[in-house]
Every structure is written in C-alpha cells, then in structure tokens.
Amino acid sequence: MPANLPPDYFEAEQRFREAKTPEAKIEALEEMLAIMPKHKGTDKLKAMLRERISKLREEAGRRKGGAKARSAYYIEKEGAAQVILAGPPNSGKSSLVGLITKAVPEVAPFPHTTHRVTPGMAHYENIQFQVIDTPPITTEYADPELLDMMRRTDIIVILLDLAADTLQQLEDTLGILHGARIFSPFCDIPEGLKRKPIIRKMLVTVNKMDSRKLEEDFEIFRELSGTRIPCLGISVSGGRNITAFLERLYEMAEIVRVYTKRPGREADRTAPFVVPVGSTLEELAGRIHKDFVGRLKYARIWGRTVRDGQMVQRDYVLQDGDVAELCL
Numbered sequence: 339m340p341a342n343l344p345p346d347y348f349e350a351e352q353r354f355r356e357a358k359t360p361e362a363k364i365e366a367l368e369e370m371l372a373i374m375p376k377h378k379g380t381d382k383l384k385a386m387l388r389e390r391i392s393k394l395r396e397e398a399g400r401r402k403g404g405a406k407a408r409s410a411y412y413i414e415k416e417g418a419a420q421v422i423l424a425g426p427p428n429s430g431k432s433s434l435v436g437l438i439t440k441a442v443p444e445v446a447p448f449p450h451t452t453h454r455v456t457p458g459m460a461h462y463e464n465i466q467f468q469v470i471d472t473p474p475i476t477t478e479y480a481d482p483e484l485l486d487m488m489r490r491t492d493i494i495v496i497l498l499d500l501a502a503d504t505l506q507q508l509e510d511t512l513g514i515l516h517g518a519r520i521f522s523p524f525c526d527i528p529e530g531l532k533r534k535p536i537i538r539k540m541l542v543t544v545n546k547m548d549s550r551k552l553e554e555d556f557e558i559f560r561e562l563s564g565t566r567i568p569c570l571g572i573s574v575s576g577g578r579n580i581t582a583f584l585e586r587l588y589e590m591a592e593i594v595r596v597y598t599k600r601p602g603r604e605a606d607r608t609a610p611f612v613v614p615v616g617s618t619l620e621e622l623a624g625r626i627h628k629d630f631v632g633r634l635k636y637a638r639i640w641g642r643t644v645r646d647g648q649m650v651q652r653d654y655v656l657q658d659g660d661v662a663e664l665c666l
C-alpha cells in the first residue's frame with residue numbers, strides 16, 4: 339500500500355468494507371479514487387480500484403435486469419460524427435475537449451484525473467462533432483465498457499503526449515485497441531483472430547507540440563513510428579493546428595452537407611442535412627421525412643457538379659454543398 343494516503347481515504351475504505359450493495363460500494367470506491375493523492379506511486383492502486391468499480395457496475399447492471407440498466411458509458415450519438423479520445427494518462431484529452439467544446443472536464447498536471455466519460459459538441463463550420471473525453475487507458479487497465487464504446491464509435495482519436503515517450507504510448511495504445519479487436523483500416527490485421535475484427539477510423543494526434551522546435555520532434559516520432567495511420571501534431575495550450583484537427587475529423591467523417599430550399603426561396607446555409615458520402619437524393623428524402631421517399635418525383639439541384647437548377651432523379655449522388663429543391 340503506497341504511503342501518505344490521507345485519513346479521509348481510510349474512512350472511505352471503511353465505508354467500502356461496510357457497504358452492502360454494489361451501488362454503495364461503487365460510491366465509496368469512487369470517493370477513494372478522488373481522495374487519492376496524484377503521483378506515480380498510486381497509479382497501480384488506482385488501476386485496481388477502477389477494475390473493482392467496473393466489476394461492481396456489471397454486477398449492479400445484472401441485478402437491475404441487465405440490458406435495462408443504463409451504463410455511465412452509454413452516450414447517444416449526436417452531430418455529424420462521434421469522436422472518442424483514447425490515450426494514456428496526462429496526454430491532454432480533457433484539455434482538448436475543454437478547448438473545442440463547451441464541456442468543462444477536469445484538467446490537472448498529473449495522471450489519472452478523469453474517471454468518467456464526458457461528451458461535448460465541437461463546432462466546425464456549420465456542423466458539429468460529438469467529442470468524448472475519457473478516462474486514460476494503460477496496459478495495466480482499460481475499462482471494458484470504454485472499449486465497447488470505441489467499438490461502436492465513428493472515429494477514434496489516439497491522443498498522445500509529445501513530452502513523454504510518444505513511441506511507447508502509441509505502441510501501448512494500439513496494443514490495447516488491437517487486444518479489443520479494434521483496428522484502423524491502415525493496420526495489418528493478424529491472422530487467426532478468433533472473432534471478426536472491428537475496423538474503426540483512427541487519427542493519431544500528438545499533443546503538446548507547443549513550438550516550431552517541437553514540430554521536428556513530432557516529425558521524428560512520425561518517421562520512427564512507421565505507422566500508416568494518419569498522424570497530426572497539435573498543441574492545445576498553444577492553440578496550434580486545432581483548426582487542422584477539426585478539418586481532419588471532417589474529412590474522416592466522410593459526410594456531405596446538403597441544403598434544402600423551397601421554390602423561389604434561398605436555402606438556409608446554417609442548417610445542412612448531413613449524410614454519408616455517396617448518399618442519393620432518395621436517401622436524403624428519407625432523412626427529411628419517411629413519407630417523402632414514396633412521394634418524391636425529382637429534384638432541382640444547385641451545386642458544383644451540375645447546371646443551376648438541373649433536374650435530377652432519385653439515384654443522383656449528392657455532393658458537398660448541393661442545394662436541393664425537392665419536388666413531391
């Protein structure tokens with residue numbers, strides 16, 4: 339047991355031992371985690387506590403009737419794409435979410451600050467991404483429910499720390515994701531996997547690239563890592579490449595923005611319909627209203643690849659920025 343644990347910690351531990359229900363036990367354990375001083379000596383203990391909490395949550399879920407109990411890790415997707423941050427402690431995950439969204443996750447200069455997932459909405463031009471702050475994942479402990487969320491998400495941002503051993507962090511984080519069968523489309527998938535791999539878009543983002551000089555360190559990291567996953571260097575505190583980061587998310591989301599208008603009126607450019615690249619006019623109609631699919635006759639389109647007001651049929655593939663006037 340690491341030394342210098344404050345008396346409050348032992349009081350919470352006492353409550354944990356006396357607790358009768360999984361919920362009460364979880365509460366006491368969360369308090370122990372919050373009280374624990376933040377330094378390297380407590381990392382292992384924290385990982386153990388977190389594992390315990392996760393097991394108790396599962397138990398509590400089963401008692402309430404399994405699937406019906408909603409986990410703290412259940413976050414409904416919102417916006418044009420869901421983006422989950424994945425990375426080691428202290429890389430700046432919470433700082434990034436705090437910078438690009440209105441969420442205010444706790445930020446601290448020591449590892450293992452974040453214990454729960456916090457979503458926020460990041461604005462990019464006229465759309466929004468849901469960006470989720472997460473507890474750190476390490477080779478010692480990665481919450482299975484968090485990995486489950488990553489299996490379902492649209493984009494995983496692997497957030498690393500340029501001031502730490504970035505190569506090791508990348509190897510460890512990818513190791514954890516691969517262990518959970520989550521692979522980037524740019525990774526080789528090992529043969530003989532017992533279950534189907536889950537392919538998720540990934541962006542390796544290296545934070546704390548605060549200066550020009552550190553840009554060189556980032557380039558060296560990129561070269562030495564040999565990774566084929568796209569990489570980007572950013573600095574949350576210096577505000578470097580933050581717009582580029584959002585642009586990359588936009589490209590990776592593979593979506594197009596389409597505006598609708600009524601005859602004789604202008605389109606509302608602030609409120610696009612966001613549909614996957616390759617979507618057809620018919621799919622857009624279905625998105626607007628399910629009855630429109632049957633009623634749709636044709637549409638007039640204003641855009642970069644058509645003549646102004648050109649008539650198109652249901653199978654027309656929408657382009658980013660198209661304005662559509664649906665004729666029903």
Ligand SMILES: Nc1nc2c(ncn2[C@@H]2O[C@H](COP(=O)(O)OP(=O)(O)OP(=O)(O)O)[C@@H](O)[C@H]2O)c(=O)[nH]1
Pocket residue numbers: 426427428429430431432433434444445446447448449450451452453472473474545546547548572573574575576
């Ligand atoms: N130099 C520098 N420090 C940064 C930058 N971004 C964040 N930090 C600092 O890094 C430390 C950790 O930041 P957090 O946002 O709490 O990191 P985290 O990844 O959420 O940490 P955990 O929740 O413990 O996993 C804080 O002291 C931040 O101020 C950056 O761009 N440059």
Ligand SMILES: [Mg+2]
Pocket residue numbers: 431432433443444445451452472
């Ligand atoms: Mg954090």
